[in-house]
Amino acid sequence: MTEAEREIKEKVRIYIMGREYKVPAGLTIMKAMEYAGYRFIRSSGCRGGFCGACATIYRVKGDYKLRMALACQETVEDGMYISQIPFTPAEKPIYNLEELSPSANVFLEYYPEIAKCVSCNTCTKACPQDLEVMDYVQAALRGDFQEVASLSFDCIACGLCATRCPAEIVPYNIALLARRLYGKYVMPKAKHVEERIKEIESGKFNEEIQKLMDTGLRDLKEIYEKREIEPE
Amino acid sequence: MVKIPYYPGCAVQTTARNYSISGIAVAKKLGIELVELPKWNCCGVFPSLATDDLMRHLAPIRNLIHVQEMNENGIVQNENRVITFCSMCYHTLKEANLFLKDAEKMEKINTFLEREKEFVGGVKEGYKGGVEALDFLEVLRDIVGYDRITKEVKKPLKGLKVAPYYGCLVLRPREIGIDDPENPTILEDILEALGAEVIDNPNRTQCCGSYHTVDRKDIVAKLTYDNLVYPIRNGAEVIVTCCPLCTFNLDHRQKEARKLRRDLQEIPVMYYTQLMAIAFGLDKQFWGVDLGLHYVDPKPLLKAKNLY
Amino acid sequence: MDLVEKVKSISGEDVLSCYQCGLCSGSCPVRFAMDLSPTQVIRLVQVGNIEKILESNTFWICSTCFACHARCPREINITRIMEALRQIRLRRDQDKISVNKIPKEELKILPPIALVSNFRKTTA
Numbered sequence: 001m002t003e004a005e006r007e008i009k010e011k012v013r014i015y016i017m018g019r020e021y022k023v024p025a026g027l028t029i030m031k032a033m034e035y036a037g038y039r040f041i042r043s044s045g046c047r048g049g050f051c052g053a054c055a056t057i058y059r060v061k062g063d064y065k066l067r068m069a070l071a072c073q074e075t076v077e078d079g080m081y082i083s084q085i086p087f088t089p090a091e092k093p094i095y096n097l098e099e100l101s102p103s104a105n106v107f108l109e110y111y112p113e114i115a116k117c118v119s120c121n122t123c124t125k126a127c128p129q130d131l132e133v134m135d136y137v138q139a140a141l142r143g144d145f146q147e148v149a150s151l152s153f154d155c156i157a158c159g160l161c162a163t164r165c166p167a168e169i170v171p172y173n174i175a176l177l178a179r180r181l182y183g184k185y186v187m188p189k190a191k192h193v194e195e196r197i198k199e200i201e202s203g204k205f206n207e208e209i210q211k212l213m214d215t216g217l218r219d220l221k222e223i224y225e226k227r228e229i230e231p232e
Numbered sequence: 233m234v235k236i237p238y239y240p241g242c243a244v245q246t247t248a249r250n251y252s253i254s255g256i257a258v259a260k261k262l263g264i265e266l267v268e269l270p271k272w273n274c275c276g277v278f279p280s281l282a283t284d285d286l287m288r289h290l291a292p293i294r295n296l297i298h299v300q301e302m303n304e305n306g307i308v309q310n311e312n313r314v315i316t317f318c319s320m321c322y323h324t325l326k327e328a329n330l331f332l333k334d335a336e337k338m339e340k341i342n343t344f345l346e347r348e349k350e351f352v353g354g355v356k357e358g359y360k361g362g363v364e365a366l367d368f369l370e371v372l373r374d375i376v377g378y379d380r381i382t383k384e385v386k387k388p389l390k391g392l393k394v395a396p397y398y399g400c401l402v403l404r405p406r407e408i409g410i411d412d413p414e415n416p417t418i419l420e421d422i423l424e425a426l427g428a429e430v431i432d433n434p435n436r437t438q439c440c441g442s443y444h445t446v447d448r449k450d451i452v453a454k455l456t457y458d459n460l461v462y463p464i465r466n467g468a469e470v471i472v473t474c475c476p477l478c479t480f481n482l483d484h485r486q487k488e489a490r491k492l493r494r495d496l497q498e499i500p501v502m503y504y505t506q507l508m509a510i511a512f513g514l515d516k517q518f519w520g521v522d523l524g525l526h527y528v529d530p531k532p533l534l535k536a537k538n539l540y
Numbered sequence: 541m542d543l544v545e546k547v548k549s550i551s552g553e554d555v556l557s558c559y560q561c562g563l564c565s566g567s568c569p570v571r572f573a574m575d576l577s578p579t580q581v582i583r584l585v586q587v588g589n590i591e592k593i594l595e596s597n598t599f600w601i602c603s604t605c606f607a608c609h610a611r612c613p614r615e616i617n618i619t620r621i622m623e624a625l626r627q628i629r630l631r632r633d634q635d636k637i638s639v640n641k642i643p644k645e646e647l648k649i650l651p652p653i654a655l656v657s658n659f660r661k662t663t664a
C-alpha cells in the first residue's frame with residue numbers, strides 16, 4: 001500500500017459544527033465536509049486557494065490554539081473542531097480612485113479606525129496566506145502605500161484577519177486601496193493593453209464579435225471547449 | 233560617527249516630516265548616524281495607564297525588541313539606546329521599560345509573544361530588557377553637549393526672538409521626564425547655543441490640548457490662544473517645539489483660536505531641529521520649511537531676519 | 541467587583557491619602573471644560589460615589605497631561621484615576637466618540653498620533 005492509499009484508507013475523526021464524523025485522512029477540510037454529506041452553497045469558490053471564499057476556523061483536540069485556514073487547502077487532522085465563516089461583515093467606504101492621491105493620510109481618511117491598531121499581531125496569526133498583516137496595517141498608518149501593497153500582494157480577502165482584530169479593523173480593504181493606488185501611481189502602464197484597447201475601439205474586431213453573437217449556444221460551447229489555452 | 237538606532241514613529245514620517253528631515257541632518261552634522269529600525273510599528277502614542285491592560289503595552293515593547301534584534305543582527309554593535317524625535321514616542325517607549333520592571337508582567341508579555349515564532353515576521357525572541365529610549369533633546373544635552381552645538385553654528389540666529397514650548401510628555405511624570413518638570417532649560421540652552429534671543433514663555437509646560445484636537449477643537453482653541461498669547465506679548469516672533477502633536481495644535485489650530493479671540497496674531501511654530509539646521513548652515517532641503525507642512529509660513533520671518 | 545474597588549485596582553492608586561488641598565484642580569489646564577473638578581472626583585471616589593463621577597464629563601475632558609500628578613503633595617497619580625474611570629466606561633463598550641463622524645477634511649490633516657491617542661482614550 002502506498003503512502004497515499006494508506007492515508008485514504010485511514011480515517012480521522014472530525015467535528016463539523018459540533019457533530020462527529022469519520023472521514024478519510026488526507027482529504028482537505030472542504031472535501032471532508034462534502035464526504036460527510038455537506039453541500040456547499042456558500043464558503044466555496046475556486047477550490048484552489050485563490051478566491052478566499054472558504055475561510056474556516058478550527059481547534060484540534062487537546063490544544064487551546066484557535067487556528068485559521070482555507071478549507072480547500074488545509075488537510076483534516078484527527079480531532080479537528082471545524083466551523084466556517086462564509087461571510088465577514090465589513091464596511092466598504094466609497095471612493096473615486098481618480099480623485100485620490102497617495103497622500104500621507106489617505107488611509108486615515110477612509111479607514112480612520114486603523115489608528116486603533118494595538119500591534120497585537122492577531123491578524124498575522126490569523127492569515128492563512130502567511131502575510132504580515134499587522135505590518136501592512138502599520139504601514140498604512142504612516143501612509144506608506146507601497147509597503148502596504150507589497151506586503152499584502154497575496155491577500156485573497158478571506159476576511160479572517162478582520163474577524164479576529166480586537167480593534168475591529170478590516171485589514172484587507174485597506175490593502176485593496178493600497179494596491180489600487182499602487183497600480184495607478186507606481187506600476188508601469190502595460191503598453192500592449194493600451195494598444196489592444198485602441199484596436200478594439202477602432203472597430204478592428206467588430207466583425208468577429210458580431211459573428212460570435214450570431215452563433216447558437218451549442219456551437220458557442222464547442223468553440224469555447226476547443227479554444228487555445230496557454231500551456232501552464 | 234557613532235551609530236545609534238533610531239525610531240521614527242508615524243508623525244515624523246507624515247505630518248511632521250520637517251522634524252525628522254532637519255533632525256537627521258543635524259544629528260549627522262554632530263557626528264551621530266541615526267540608523268532607522270529595519271522594522272517598526274506605531275508606538276501606541278500613549279501608554280495605557282491601567283495596571284491590568286497588558287495588550288496596550290505590546291506596541292512599544294515590540295519596538296524595543298527590534299532594537300534588541302539590531303544588535304543580534306550586527307546592524308549596530310552593543311548599542312542599546314534608541315533615539316526618537318517625537319515626545320509621545322519617547323514617552324511611550326520609556327514608559328514601557330518602567331512597566332516591565334514588574335517581572336511578572338514581563339513574563340506574561342513574553343509568554344504571549346512566544347507563539348509568534350510560528351509565524352512569518354513574528355517576534356523570534358522575547359524582550360530581555362535594557363533598551364534605553366532617548367529623546368533627541370537629551371542626546372543634544374548629554375551626548376553632544378552645548379559647546380559642540382555652538383561650534384557648528386555658521387549663521388547665528390542673532391536677533392531672532394524665540395519662545396520655547398515643551399508641552400507635557402517629555403517632562404512629566406518625573407520618572408519619564410528629561411528635565412525639571414516645572415523649570416526645564418534644555419530648549420532654552422540649545423536656543424542660546426544657536427545665538428537666538430530666548431523669550432520667556434510662562435506657558436511652556438502647559439498642555440496643548442493633545443488628542444482633544446480630534447473631537448474637541450473648542451478646548452484646543454482656548455489652550456492654543458493661551459499658549460501663544462503670553463509669549464507673543466513678551467515679544468516672541470516664533471515658537472519652538474519638540475512634539476508633532478503640540479506643533480499641530482499650536483500651528484494649525486491658530487485658525488480656530490483666532491476665531492475664538494480675534495486679537496491673536498499669527499505666529500510661526502517650528503521644531504528646534506529646524507532652527508538648528510538653519511543655524512548650522514545646512515542646505516535648505518534640510519530645513520523642512522518648503523514641504524507645505526506649516527500652517528503659518530515661517531519663511532517671511534526668516535527672510536526678514538536674513539536667514540532664508 | 542464594586543466600582544470603588546475597580547477604580548483602585550485599575551489605577552493602582554491610593555485615593556484615601558488625598559487631603560483635598562485642591563492643587564490638582566488648580567494645575568489642570570482643562571478644568572474650565574469639566575463639570576466636576578479633579579479634586580471633587582477624588583473625593584467622590586473616597587466616599588464611594590462612582591456613579592456620580594460616571595455622569596460627569598471630567599474623566600473624558602482630562603487630557604492626560606500629568607500636571608496634577610506632578611504637583612500633588614501626596615504623590616497621587618490622578619491621571620491614572622482618570623484612566624481607570626475611562627476604562628470602566630470603555631470596557632462596557634461605551635465609546636465616547638464616534639470614529640465615523642470625524643470630518644474628512646480633518647482626517648486629511650490630523651497627525652496620525654492625534655488619532656491613535658484619541659482612540660485609545662475614547663473608544664473601546
Ligand code: SF4
Nearest residue numbers: 127155157158159161
Ligand atoms: S490579509 Fe486578511 S483577508 Fe487577506 S488573506 Fe490574510 S487573513 Fe485573509
Ligand code: SF4
Nearest residue numbers: 117118120121123165
Ligand atoms: S489584529 Fe488588529 S489591532 Fe491587532 S495588529 Fe492586527 S490590525 Fe492591529
Ligand code: FES
Nearest residue numbers: 045047051052072
Ligand atoms: S475555495 Fe477559493 S480559496 Fe478556498
